[in-house]
Amino acid sequence: MTERLGPDAVAHAAALLWGGALVAFPTETVYGLGGDATNGAAVAGIFAAKGRPQFNPLICHYPDAEAAFADVRADERARLLAARFWPGPLTLVLPRRPDCRVDLLAGAGLDTLAVRVPGNPMAQALLREVGRPVAAPSANRSGQVSPTTADHVLEGLSGRIAAVLDGGPCPVGVESTVLDLAGAGPAMLRPGGVPVEDIEALIGRVGRALPIAAAAGTQSLRSPGMLLSHYAPTLPVRLAAERVGPDEALLAFGPPLPGAAVVWNLSEGRDLGEAAARLFAGLRWLDAEGARRGCTGIAVMPVPETGLGAAINDRLARAAAPRG
Template identity: 65%
Template sequence: MTDRLVADDAEQPEGLIRAAELLRDGRLVAFGTETVYGLGADATNPLAVARIFEAKERPRFNPLISHFPDSESAFKQVVATPLARKLAEKFWPGPLTLVLPRHPDGEICDLAAAGLPTAAVRVPAQDTALALLRALGRPVAAPSANRSGAVSPSDADHVMDGLAGRIDAVLDTGPCAVGVESTILDLSGDTPRLLRPGGVTVEDIETVIGPVERHHDAREANAPIAPGMLTSHYAPGLPVALDVRSVQPDEALLAFGPPLTGARVLWNLSETGHLDEAASRLFAGLRALDRQGTQAGCSRIVVQPIPDTGLGLAIRDRLGRAAAPRPDADACQDAPSTQEHHVA
């Protein structure tokens, strides 16, 4: 059952306190921002983030916006450029998301960033949302609070229509003031790039930082780009083979459920075969096997079969990219890199 919490006034903040408690416990809470309602989870907890994808029935792990109560908190998680600080001073709190390199000491988990070296951050301009973020004291990953492919929700009724019974609570803050998603601006490269138009116009942005590169590929209209997604972007150094039924002594095994025997190095995504646990451990597992397998002289990473249902689709999507043929070095330098942001 999904609880409907009331965003009470400052003298009776029971709903907000309960929402923060649920988020702290790794649960899912939808809450209103000035743009649309977001489906929130603790961005430092990979299992909680995995539950977002499960509730939304997302077929892929896309990077999510992490929300903060102020720019100082956001810039502890990413490497803030001078342009980022100028934009934050002008437009935060507000409907602007900045994509920046992740800070080496940042707490945003790999799953929230989809394994990318960048993270998307913003400070929403909604009083209750800001109060919730302050009460929690952690980054909150929050894509739009609807099932994959559905219309983004602009009030609590919309959230309940799509996600009742799939999430723990919705914090009802009334209708959203803007009603369209935030603008996404990529500041991780040499030139600022507009990844998605939204609540802050590109013209207003350019009055602060100068020219912004627009992306005109019609195929990307519903899939804004960000650095890092060549087909094989998620590939570790060792080759990857999927759906193996046996293991050789020189192989590193990414297991799911009871592990196959004979691997030199082993990482189990979920010994009990739970897909949410597997999703939360995927990126860490690939990194660990690549590092340990290389040190142990393994020839490749092999992956046990994973169901193609529920979160299994998203897991297999990422593993398929990891196993894809590697482009040559010259092609890597010239090829465009894309990654969808499914965010609020």
């Protein structure tokens, strides 16, 4: 059985991680599936629990920048970004140090490592108690919708992991922005909780990585979250809907289109922050409720491609991608 733990059980959760077990925990973005990143067996257990392709690297979580930069080489840009956005929803891909503690499997055998300092107080307490880097992809089965509550975690992973720390709903709702600083110039590998405009205001122009279709064709992805068919509900997803049929569920943004069988509104007031926080819960609910009502698919109203809208649209594009 998977234990549901409260805030007073952080020490117990840390002991489980020390022993090589897997513990899901809340961050400000989504729930992460944590394992001791220095323990190869624990890292392999993460892949097994998720059914995750092993060429997709994991993000390693730390309590502060000093701890993170003990395992990777940080340049001036990395330190500027860490000072501005950590703790917070930004992941940096940096070169591994020769004495890096993290098992190579966590980085998919690459010479780089994705590192982040989450801002959630429960995550902070857990990471300080563990005293080791914790590898933690989203706490869901690979390809399914990312979890923003402990109930979501248990729906997909109950019986497959030791415990979940229940810290309530995640406020951001989409994963961290992933920024590659290991190449010739900074490149955004995945849009997320920190808008690229905010990053560029600090370090200048940021390049864009391969489109997700091209990224899916390589076996050496530098970032988590770059698989083409990802965050995918069971029902097919149709983007940029201008009308909706009576046999479709609707993921609305702003005033909903008329005629849908069932509706989940990301934000009636068209607030991108609210929409991001409600995205994964909405996809999950529409998938289940739509199937219960006999819907043939999920129609998605357009979301602006600005700020957090870029991250929302990235997730929706993955949800709508053809299934392999």
